[in-house]
């Protein structure tokens with residue numbers, strides 16, 4: 001199985017970073033920077049487990065390498081299963097406005113139609129549908145959340161074509177904290193000329209450790225431990241990092257991986273990033 005999540009840990013000894021698998025400290029690496037050590041460890045895991053796309057989830061979280069300027073000190077992560085599934089059959093009926101013929105975005109509101117997917121790889125308590133607004137989590141994961149945390153979302157049972165021991169629920173947020181572009185950073189989201197949706201307000205670049213940002217002013221005044229970030233058609237489950245650290249690695253959170261969400265001041269948000277025209281599907 002490729003793309004498995006491995007719970008790892010690290011410490012700095014003298015001038016070197018040591019990293020290792022929590023369950024098997026013999027699988028380890030050490031280097032002058034954390035990033036190098038992590039890369040070597042990824043190679044070790046690849047050799048031993050044959051998993052070239054392994055993902056290392058660090059407890060405690062990986063040290064900050066190159067902190068983007070003016071990043072505020074509110075630690076938020078988004079969390080999701082590191083596996084994806086396919087929708088079975090027609091998908092237009094899942095949203096009231098169907099699908100944009102130009103860019104493929106779902107339009108309108110989520111309808112009552114249940115989501116049907118092919119299956120969920122074993123060993124995962126969550127996953128997503130590739131480039132579609134569907135995130136799902138297992139019943140075991142939902143048990144880890146408090147009633148108040150669960151209440152921020154609608155959790156709708158999904159149907160699996162391939163049987164699974166676990167049951168899974170589609171996460172439908174009641175509201176989301178939108179992603180923003182950061183001034184001075186090369187965001188190049190796509191704009192669809194047909195439906196006006198902006199797609200890809202995140203930054204995938206080598207050397208950046210944070211891909212998504214939110215405006216501090218758009219966070220709720222009393223920040224809940226668990227909420228949604230993103231847009232109506234591209235959202236993620238987010239946690240205050242300390243809350244996620246209580247859950248990471250527990251049964252019920254298998255195969256889930258976290259990524260940091262940058263929190264910035266309103267003055268650092270770029271309200272008009274340069275868009276590229278969506279080329280169409």
Ligand SMILES: [Zn+2]
Pocket residue numbers: 100101102103104105192193194195196197
């Ligand atoms: Zn479109």
